Amino acid sequence: MRIRLPRSLSRKPGRMGRSRRRLAREALEWTARIGYGARGFVYLSAGVLTLLAVADRMDGAAGARESLFWLSQQPFGRAWLLLAGLGLLAFVGWRVLQSVFDADHEGLGRHGLGTRMSQAFSGLGYALLAVSAFRLLVRAPADPSAEEVATGRERAEQLLSLPFGNWLLVGIGLCIAGVGVANVVKAWREDFTEYLACSADLCRRVAPLARAGYMARGFAWLPLAALIVLAGLRASAADVTSFGAALDAVERQPAGAWFLAPAALGFIAFGLFSFVEARFRRIRPPPEVLPS
Numbered sequence: 001m002r003i004r005l006p007r008s009l010s011r012k013p014g015r016m017g018r019s020r021r022r023l024a025r026e027a028l029e030w031t032a033r034i035g036y037g038a039r040g041f042v043y044l045s046a047g048v049l050t051l052l053a054v055a056d057r058m059d060g061a062a063g064a065r066e067s068l069f070w071l072s073q074q075p076f077g078r079a080w081l082l083l084a085g086l087g088l089l090a091f092v093g094w095r096v097l098q099s100v101f102d103a104d105h106e107g108l109g110r111h112g113l114g115t116r117m118s119q120a121f122s123g124l125g126y127a128l129l130a131v132s133a134f135r136l137l138v139r140a141p142a143d144p145s146a147e148e149v150a151t152g153r154e155r156a157e158q159l160l161s162l163p164f165g166n167w168l169l170v171g172i173g174l175c176i177a178g179v180g181v182a183n184v185v186k187a188w189r190e191d192f193t194e195y196l197a198c199s200a201d202l203c204r205r206v207a208p209l210a211r212a213g214y215m216a217r218g219f220a221w222l223p224l225a226a227l228i229v230l231a232g233l234r235a236s237a238a239d240v241t242s243f244g245a246a247l248d249a250v251e252r253q254p255a256g257a258w259f260l261a262p263a264a265l266g267f268i269a270f271g272l273f274s275f276v277e278a279r280f281r282r283i284r285p286p287p288e289v290l291p292s
Contacts, residue, residue, distance in 0.1 A: 038087025216266015
């Protein structure tokens, strides 16, 4: 004799499964949006601080790490650092979903694999930035820029001690230059409204923010790349410096402010566009990471 369950009970497991998938999808979506917001906050801070440096209101230009140190010195700095670190980790998680699980459906073609590899390296960079935020919670150095330069020169000396170490250092500099050039190319070629779920008018208005931001990021990497290549050619670790110190070196040159001011405004634009992405980006968690 077959016992038939009431219809309400027989459908309950299916509804529970769909509910778990919906909750997981919403949690991943909010994680990604928080990550975009954290990225925007860091770049907006870096842009404002660099703009103040151009106006001689700050000691030097600021990259992402320098902006985190500045944040740690403000009222409730430790709380801000913790939130920034957690937000950056959230963005790293979204980068993993993009690069490994192809959340954006880029595919396995040449362009798709290139985009996913870029997202993977981006995730690694933001993971290191999140670690920097948590380190500042434990110990805040008196001069983070000087410490970063010293660390970079120490690693360069270790690299130069290896066979063909100078050429390895040149290769690292060229890779950094490649990152900068890739950002500039992306600024011109990418359709930044493709992944936004907003009106056509709003998308048209915010797209220039993305182009200015990627352009500024691309050009800002080139001074550091040039110094590292020069260090490799000279086999001199003393030429190695940090991102912020490289921008400071540019500012000290004749008309250096004409380079640094657009870079600062570009950082601000990139931060603002990250806030736009936090609100309007299409977030599609891969089915593989959702409950069955």
